[in-house]
Amino acid sequence: MGYPHTPHARETTVLSKYFGDREAITLEGWKKRGGYAALKTALGMAPGDIVSVVKDSGLRGRGGAGFPTGVKWSFMKPGDGKPHYLCCNADESEPGTFKDREIMRWTPHALIEGCAIGSYAIGAETCYIYIRGEFTEPLVRVESALKECYAGGILGTNAMGSGKTINIYVHRGAGAYICGEETALMNSIEGRRGNPRIKPPFPAVSGVFAQPTTINNVETLAAVPHIINNGAAWYKQWMRPDNPKSTGTKLYSVCGNIQKPGNYEVPMGFPFKDFLYDLCGGPPPGRKFKAIIPGGISVPIQTVEEAEASLMDYEGFVAQGTMLGSGGVIVIDDAQNLVKQIARAARFFAHESCAQCTQCREGTAWTTRILERIVAGDGTPEDLDTLLDIGENMTGKTICVLSDSCATPVASGIKKFRADFEALIKKKKHHLVPAVA
Amino acid sequence: MSEANRERSTSSDGRDRPMAPPEGAQPIPGIFRAPGEEGGVHAPAHAPHGDAGHGHPPYEPVFTPGSKRRNELDEVLTRYPTKMAALLPALWMVQHERGWVSDAAMAEVADVLELTPAYVKGVVTFYTMYHQHPVGRHFIQVCTTSPCNVCGAEDVVEALLKHTGCFELGQMSPDGKYTVIEVECLGACGFATPVMINEDFIESVTPDGIPAILAGLE
Numbered sequence: 303m304g305y306p307h308t309p310h311a312r313e314t315t316v317l318s319k320y321f322g323d324r325e326a327i328t329l330e331g332w333k334k335r336g337g338y339a340a341l342k343t344a345l346g347m348a349p350g351d352i353v354s355v356v357k358d359s360g361l362r363g364r365g366g367a368g369f370p371t372g373v374k375w376s377f378m379k380p381g382d383g384k385p386h387y388l389c390c391n392a393d394e395s396e397p398g399t400f401k402d403r404e405i406m407r408w409t410p411h412a413l414i415e416g417c418a419i420g421s422y423a424i425g426a427e428t429c430y431i432y433i434r435g436e437f438t439e440p441l442v443r444v445e446s447a448l449k450e451c452y453a454g455g456i457l458g459t460n461a462m463g464s465g466k467t468i469n470i471y472v473h474r475g476a477g478a479y480i481c482g483e484e485t486a487l488m489n490s491i492e493g494r495r496g497n498p499r500i501k502p503p504f505p506a507v508s509g510v511f512a513q514p515t516t517i518n519n520v521e522t523l524a525a526v527p528h529i530i531n532n533g534a535a536w537y538k539q540w541m542r543p544d545n546p547k548s549t550g551t552k553l554y555s556v557c558g559n560i561q562k563p564g565n566y567e568v569p570m571g572f573p574f575k576d577f578l579y580d581l582c583g584g585p586p587p588g589r590k591f592k593a594i595i596p597g598g599i600s601v602p603i604q605t606v607e608e609a610e611a612s613l614m615d616y617e618g619f620v621a622q623g624t625m626l627g628s629g630g631v632i633v634i635d636d637a638q639n640l641v642k643q644i645a646r647a648a649r650f651f652a653h654e655s656c657a658q659c660t661q662c663r664e665g666t667a668w669t670t671r672i673l674e675r676i677v678a679g680d681g682t683p684e685d686l687d688t689l690l691d692i693g694e695n696m697t698g699k700t701i702c703v704l705s706d707s708c709a710t711p712v713a714s715g716i717k718k719f720r721a722d723f724e725a726l727i728k729k730k731k732h733h734l735v736p737a738v739a
Numbered sequence: 740m741s742e743a744n745r746e747r748s749t750s751s752d753g754r755d756r757p758m759a760p761p762e763g764a765q766p767i768p769g770i771f772r773a774p775g776e777e778g779g780v781h782a783p784a785h786a787p788h789g790d791a792g793h794g795h796p797p798y799e800p801v802f803t804p805g806s807k808r809r810n811e812l813d814e815v816l817t818r819y820p821t822k823m824a825a826l827l828p829a830l831w832m833v834q835h836e837r838g839w840v841s842d843a844a845m846a847e848v849a850d851v852l853e854l855t856p857a858y859v860k861g862v863v864t865f866y867t868m869y870h871q872h873p874v875g876r877h878f879i880q881v882c883t884t885s886p887c888n889v890c891g892a893e894d895v896v897e898a899l900l901k902h903t904g905c906f907e908l909g910q911m912s913p914d915g916k917y918t919v920i921e922v923e924c925l926g927a928c929g930f931a932t933p934v935m936i937n938e939d940f941i942e943s944v945t946p947d948g949i950p951a952i953l954a955g956l957e
Contacts, residue, residue, distance in 0.1 A: 385820075394926050395924055395926060396924075397884045397885055397886055397923075397924040397928060398885075398886050398928050399926070399928070400926050400927050400928055400929055400930075403926055403927065428818075434926065435866075435868045436868070436880075436922075436925050436926060436935060436940075437926060438935075438938045438939070438940055439940055469818075471818045473827065473828075474827065474828065474831060475827070475866075475868075476827055476830070476831070476866035476867070476868040476869055477866050477867035477868035477869075477922075478865065478866050478867065479923065479924070490827065491819075491824060492821065492823060492824050493821070493823035493824045493825065493826030493827060493852075493862065494823070494862065495861060495862055495865040496865060496866070511819075511820050511821065511824075555928065555929055556929060557886040557890075557928035557929040557931065558885075558886050558889050558890065558928075559889055559890070563928075563929035563930070563931075564929050565929065599884075599885060599886075630886075630928065632885065632886050632889075632928070634889055635889075638889050642888075643885045643888060643889060646883075646884065646885045646888050647884075647885050650884050650885070650923050650924065653923050654923060656865075
């Protein structure tokens with residue numbers, strides 16, 4: 303249960319190469335597999351050179367936004383006399399996504415090595431790995447890996463004998479989806495409620511403890527050692543010839559109504575149709591796919607036709623009306639009540655809203671109430687327009703994008719699967735009698 | 740963790756309430772004052788003593804000088820430039836020791852980290868994983884968010900409620916052994932349905948598998 307599958311012949315295993323390999327979890331085993339060579343190399347380079355290599359590689363943030371990692375690092379100005387911080391976002395809470403969990407469970411040292419290189423590149427002496435509270439096993443694995451690193455002289459005041467200070471600490475979250483938002487994450491590290499902050503100032507100017515901070519996703523940081531070891535050109539071998547904006551490999555978490563759920567690593571630009579039917583085995587026997595959400599529950603829902611035409615990279619998914627997001631592929635088949643699942647998604651956002659902004663606090667709750675009413679058989683034909691109207695007022699008007707994330711699956715669901723909603727409304731169970739005639 | 744601390748709250752709504760120093764413990768300076776004492780924040784005279792007033796045993800401080808947890812907290816404090824940053828770790832320690840985070844516990848943490856109890860309460864109530872009232876010995880969390888929902892998570896919840904004897908979600912079973920709650924995404928969507936029992940994570944749970952899982956718990 304939960305153990306990785308044998309990689310499919312068409313997978314490209316860079317990050318997932320040692321998933322399932324128990325020896326790779328330990329420092330000794332990781333070193334045998336070439337671990338910490340990249341950190342050694344990096345510590346001998348100028349920080350600016352590391353940033354350049356990462357920039358050249360085209361590596362983009364794997365947490366959802368897809369911001370170029372090297373560019374993000376270049377916002378940090380070394381030698382400004384302030385303490386710098388690196389935060390690793392391991393608060394993987396996007397429904398449908400469980401790739402960072404596997405990275406931390408099987409290759410905790412890959413993450414630590416990436417964090418150490420990142421810290422050195424941006425001039426940070428301290429890095430916090432923010433792990434969500436529910437991830438007990440990854441927490442134990444990363445903590446024991448850190449202990450090994452301190453004992454082995456890889457971290458600390460003389461990291462790998464370089465004279466540089468690199469400290470990495472784990473900060474455990476306590477159950478809040480919103481803490482995956484970078485500014486909320488920083489508040490949470492500081493011991494505050496996880497409310498997102500207004501930007502600007504951006505984290506690179508004033509982040510955690512009001513100092514310059516960079517925040518990267520687990521998968522992003524875990525890819526860095528490979529780029530240092532093999533060079534930017536090596537990483538760029540995986541891209542579509544006509545789209546140099548997305549490079550490298552990407553881990554996808556596949557879940558829902560599919561034969562073989564799990565984590566799959568494929569190069570950028572891989573055809574989504576082959577991915578769904580070849581690698582993941584297609585829908586359960588006797589059923590058909592109905593809808594696919596390719597990047598975690600916050601991104602627009604795709605119809606099967608759109609999904610089958612998609613190419614798996616940042617631009618490829620945008621071309622088919624959705625986003626790559628975090629790479630959490632949720633598959634829903636024709637045996638499900640799609641409206642109920644959209645209502646469930648809305649309930650998720652209503653539960654996780656930090657309630658700072660009115661549009662989000664009220665909007666997520668209203669959306670949930672209306673959708674659940676429709677599912678219960680009390681919907682009215684006006685409900686759909688009301689939902690779209692609420693959604694419009696929830697988009698682009700709040701401090702963070704949680705509000706937009708709630709509106710997205712609802713709006714795209716109504717747009718693409720309107721008939722499902724209307725059928726439920728027509729089947730209306732109860733007839734509401736107006737209180738005042 | 741002592742069994743007694745798990746006892747169910749006797750207050751009508753199941754919450755523990757007024758904050759006051761634990762019976763027999765050293766008063767925490769600057770927060771409470773005994774009647775007639777100078778300084779501190781006024782605690783209402785009718786406030787019952789600590790958690791004891793609500794059917795809970797008196798709160799025993801976790802961070803007494805020289806204790807294991809105090810040393811652990813002191814080490815954690817070296818990681819951050821501010822004391823406040825150790826708040827989440829400190830609350831985790833309290834919860835591990837006492838099973839839940841009572842108002843008296845919040846007062847202790849506030850005192851150790853030089854914060855106000857109100858601030859600490861604000862933080863505790865934000866995060867869903869801190870228990871603000873006692874829970875069953877086995878705290879069971881089931882994910883029912885969309886990806887698990889399409890794989891039948893609701894049946895798992897139903898089976899859990901039936902086999903644990905909990906009447907409804909969030910309520911402790913009459914024997915104090917279980918509390919079952921539905922949670923939002925546990926981050927193991929490919930292994931539906933994930934169930935978390937205290938700190939143990941169980942993947943791919945089906946309704947049929949529940950009796951065996953429960954049998955494995957003492």
